[in-house]
Amino acid sequence: MLKISRQNLRTPGPTPVPDDIVEAMSNPMIDHRGPEFLELISESTERLKQVFMTRNDLFILTASGTGALEAAVVNTLSPGDKVLSVTAGSFGDRFIDLAQAYGADVQRLAFEWGEPVDPDAVRKALHADPAIKAVLVTHNETSTGVTHPLEQIAAVVKGEFNKLLLVDAVSSLACIPLPVDGWDCDVVATASQKGFMVPPGLSFISMSQTAWQAQKSSTMPRFYFDLAAAQSYLERGQTPFTPNVAAMYGLWKALINLLDEGMESVYERHARIGQFTRDGVKNLGLELLVKDETYASDTVTAVKIPDGVDGSKLRQLAHNEENVVLAGGQGKLSGHIFRIGHLGHVSQQDIEEVLAALKRILSKLGFSAR
Numbered sequence: 001m002l003k004i005s006r007q008n009l010r011t012p013g014p015t016p017v018p019d020d021i022v023e024a025m026s027n028p029m030i031d032h033r034g035p036e037f038l039e040l041i042s043e044s045t046e047r048l049k050q051v052f053m054t055r056n057d058l059f060i061l062t063a064s065g066t067g068a069l070e071a072a073v074v075n076t077l078s079p080g081d082k083v084l085s086v087t088a089g090s091f092g093d094r095f096i097d098l099a100q101a102y103g104a105d106v107q108r109l110a111f112e113w114g115e116p117v118d119p120d121a122v123r124k125a126l127h128a129d130p131a132i133k134a135v136l137v138t139h140n141e142t143s144t145g146v147t148h149p150l151e152q153i154a155a156v157v158k159g160e161f162n163k164l165l166l167v168d169a170v171s172s173l174a175c176i177p178l179p180v181d182g183w184d185c186d187v188v189a190t191a192s193q194k195g196f197m198v199p200p201g202l203s204f205i206s207m208s209q210t211a212w213q214a215q216k217s218s219t220m221p222r223f224y225f226d227l228a229a230a231q232s233y234l235e236r237g238q239t240p241f242t243p244n245v246a247a248m249y250g251l252w253k254a255l256i257n258l259l260d261e262g263m264e265s266v267y268e269r270h271a272r273i274g275q276f277t278r279d280g281v282k283n284l285g286l287e288l289l290v291k292d293e294t295y296a297s298d299t300v301t302a303v304k305i306p307d308g309v310d311g312s313k314l315r316q317l318a319h320n321e322e323n324v325v326l327a328g329g330q331g332k333l334s335g336h337i338f339r340i341g342h343l344g345h346v347s348q349q350d351i352e353e354v355l356a357a358l359k360r361i362l363s364k365l366g367f368s369a370r
Helices: 019-024 036-050 065-074 090-103 119-128 150-160 209-217 227-234 243-263 265-284 312-324 347-364
Strands: 058-062 082-085 105-110 134-138 166-167 187-191 201-208 299-302 337-341
Touching: 036 058, 036 150, 036 243, 058 065, 058 227, 065 090, 065 166, 065 187, 065 201, 082 090, 082 119, 082 243, 090 105, 090 166, 105 119, 105 150, 119 150, 134 150, 150 166, 166 209, 201 209, 243 265, 265 299, 265 347, 312 337, 312 347
Parallel strands: 082 105, 082 134, 134 166, 166 187
Antiparallel strands: 058 201, 187 201, 299 337
16 A cells, blocks of 8 residues: 655645545535535535635635636637736647647746746737737746736736736645735636645636626637636536636645634735744755745745756755655756745744755765855
């Protein structure tokens, strides 16, 4: 029988699952068309709206975060629609690939990996092409450890140009402030395995009235991710297709935990541990990828691999000898950085253990940590 010991799992997702959420997920299986599930999905949806800080329609999908992003695109756009997609990392690029796969005419607005999106550049791009219908933005770029200034970007996209705004909030929502209604975001997508501290398998998406208006004329093909169908079924306390009931139990408990802690306290905890992580990394003599720490993510820290150090060996030693699981770089950053996730169920002690392990490992690899 497969048995895996508990690790200091410091990937930026999946994240560790608290014991009480694991216990909640062991509840008996129920009929997903029955009254018990109606109570489960109704309560969970209303609590999710509190975390999203929205009165918009909100749906729970049985899918990864990418599924919610696909739902965002196919429910609001048509093939040939002009889209401005803002990217400064691997997940921004993935949003572009997704929109292009469905035939959107994507204009790519790219920034250096490790730097934030410039709202003024978004303004200039929208000025230059009034035909742009929607803007795609990744709030927190997991591949670089940068949180983009979404509030300022939204003020440009919505306040100045009134374009449709689709937001990838997979690694930010429930960790970093994102008042969906306050910032006038039309579609916001996130997932269970990050700040919600639930295993992978669920994603969440909110739709504004403006998004629903776009949905009426959208002609991109959709079936599994048809949010009109999701809305119709939710009115009956159901989902169109078989949901991940066990993960729903976990979500129900996770939302109680988050709201009992208070979202402001959740944000403060992530900010404190994020700063502790960055300070600890720098105290070891290592360099952060992010150039301006004003935009450093409070959910994941990207660290440059020192010259002469084998990044694969570093992560291998961390895993095999220290029971610490680090994430590597993605795309063009592969082999150049490693990443420390500090979102969801994480404590300062977890990070202290990571920093102590890094000091020992770096010494073995010939780097003299401070």
